[in-house]
Amino acid sequence: MPKKSSKDRLSNEINAGSMADIAFLLLIFFLVTTTIDVDKGVLVRLPPWSEDEPETEKLNKRNVYSVLVNANNELLVRGEPASVDNLRENAKNFIINPDNRSDMAETPQKAIISLRNDRGTKYGTYLEVYNELKAAYTELRNAESQKRFGKDFEFLDRDRRKEIINAIPLILSEAEPTDFGAES
């Protein structure tokens, strides 16, 4: 087989003119199918499942912040009707207990949030309440890390984060919901 001369090859160039069109086509396809927005949400950790009844721990009543959301989406906080709007402030007050009141948490470590809902509670309301409680903790942790390290909680490194979490742990217990308002 005789080698082709370079002169021959010169005329054999591929026409790259349509390359742009092909690339455009692909580009448009990916533009259309793309979804840049990422999923965001409230991250929670569920307790592991166990068949037997959970042990009922004797808790000091002053350390428990009970929140009840009923089937009419009304709030009962520590036995008193309340609204979502000031839940965050109240919860913060309860956890750090600045005035050392005898009916609020002894220390932030001992504070327990107890959340209970009916089966008929609207999910939107439930999430709003959950969000407020979590926000209360976020604000407290931010305040604490500002005090200790001069930075917001989310910018701390691992060890320091642990320190703050130990100081203000989020203990949220969710009871099995009551059957009120259940859709049969």
Added chain:
Amino acid sequence: MSKFQKKRGKSSPEISTASLPDIIFMLLFFFMVVTVLRDSSLKVEVVVPQATELTKLEKKSLVNYLYMGTPKDAEKAIYGTKPRLQLGDKIADLDQIPLFIAQHREKVPEAQQPQITSSLRVDGEVTMGIVTDVKTQLRKSGQLKVNYSAKPRPE
């Protein structure tokens, strides 16, 4: 006074388009990398509620989605009007959750399995009954990392 030279003749002032394909390819690769093929089409109506304490879910491959809401108009004849659960692109029953979780877990390398998150995309109008049942099923199948999907709330 004529500082400006007159343009010589009619030499064709064409822009070279030789680099156009390269530019387009760059864009193409960008979109290919950031693309996530549109996930399952929804058979239930889901408008997630708003919240402020949001966490981004980073790795899409480590997330599975559970949709809950009332069936869309086209599906009402088959699935009724009560809130239903959708797994993948099918309406499913609660007892299919463990299998769904297990199937997703199989696709993930073992080292990353503890990081799997279940994202609950629940319509704000749904009652907690079905959500609680789903949560119970998730706990039973050992899937404890859960995300309540929500939109950021405009301040």
